[in-house]
Amino acid sequence: MPEGDAVWRTARRLHQGLAGVALEGSDLRVPAHATADLSGRRTLEVVPRGKHLLHRVEGDITVHSHLRMEGSWRVHPVGRRHALGRRHTVRALLWTPQRVAVGDSLGMLELVRTSEEHRVVGHLGPDLLDPAYDADTALANVRADPGRTITEACLDQRNVAGMGTIFTAEPLFLLRINPWTPVGDLAEEQVVELLATARRLLVLSCRTGRTTITGRGDVNDDDAWVHGRMGLPCKRCGTTIRLAPIGQQPQQRVMFSCPTCQGGLAPTDDGRPQSPLGHGRRPTY
Structure with a gap:
């Protein structure tokens, strides 16, 4: 699952690509918001909150999403909107005259009132990447x-x-x-x-x-x-x-x-040999 840093970078990409510009259109592919139309509303900011993304637009509306395991948001030239939108895993499209933000395989997507964001992120503890981290x-x-x-x-x-x-x-x-x-x-x-x-x-x-x-x-x-x-x-x-x-x-x-550096095996570890995961890179020293 993407951690705080990956969500922070995603928020920055979306903010840099869309902030300050009115949306030309939107396509939210979840039943609860399939008919929602955000066109004409300007993106105010996109901010991370822990592993959550809060995309705030005019009119007290926030597009709240969570990447979970496989999700992603990418920003592309708007000319690619139709081709990218044909993918069956796409859950959201938000576009301006210049760019389109594509939410793919999102674990969660909903619209909430910006003034009521506490309903969806109020349970979270202090955010390690918040400048005001407590x-x-x-x-x-x-x-x-x-x-x-x-x-x-x-x-x-x-x-x-x-x-x-x-x-x-x-x-x-x-x-x-x-x-x-x-x-x-x-x-x-x-x-x-x-x-x-x-x-x-x-x-x-x-x-x-x-x-x-x-x-x-x-x-x-x-x-x-x-x-x-x-x-x-x-x-x-x-x-x-x-x-x-x-x-x-x-x-x-x-x-x-590491059982040596960290004081022993896990309580459930029987010590049997374990093979490396996958076929990834090997360390060089």
């Missing part, structure tokens, strides 16, 4: 349930918005914290540093335009320390990176970690 509230939220694993607490968007498995796994590795550690077993300073590290990495990704964690510039190098590297050697100690489920269904996720 670190104290995020810290209190994450530490509220001492028996919960630190991973589950960070992935819960009600606690802090914008962290997914990548920007949870990588800071945990950098700080040598086991992902299955109960929140109550960590000092307050450790949680403070964890959230600050996640925020720093998200901001870096927004600035560079790519989800880079290691900071290496070699095009043959993969960008993560542990995420996606099951079965490959740890870049810090050489131990094989492991993958294990964490949490309970339906919120269960998978987490990558």
Whole structure:
């Protein structure tokens, strides 16, 4: 699922492509809004809120979308509107005389009143990419349930918005914290540093335009320390990176970690050999 940085970049693309210009037309391919017509309404701004996108137009209207696993928004020259619109996965088209924004495979799409956006994003915790990010509230939220694993607490968007498995796994590795550690077993300073590290990495990704964690510039190098590297050697100690489920269904996720750098195997990991995922790039040292 796209994380806070990817949603931030998507919002920026949409804002740069459409803001300040009146829409010439719209096509929202969801039953509840299939007859909605946004033509003539000027795009005021497109902003991210955690993993949600809020496209605000004149008239107290917000196009609220969530990418979920496969969704995307792309901006193209308006001349491609008809060709792109024929794709069966397209859920939204918003166009001006110059450009068309195409929402493909969106996990959720709806119209809400801008003045009532709190109904759809009010449950979210502080957004790590918000310039007004409230670190104290995020810290209190994450530490509220001492028996919960630190991973589950960070992935819960009600606690802090914008962290997914990548920007949870990588800071945990950098700080040598086991992902299955109960929140109550960590000092307050450790949680403070964890959230600050996640925020720093998200901001870096927004600035560079790519989800880079290691900071290496070699095009043959993969960008993560542990995420996606099951079965490959740890870049810090050489131990094989492991993958294990964490949490309970339906919120269960998978987490990558180094058993040496991060204090042991997951409780459900029997230690059997794990093969690398797919046929991706291999790290160079």
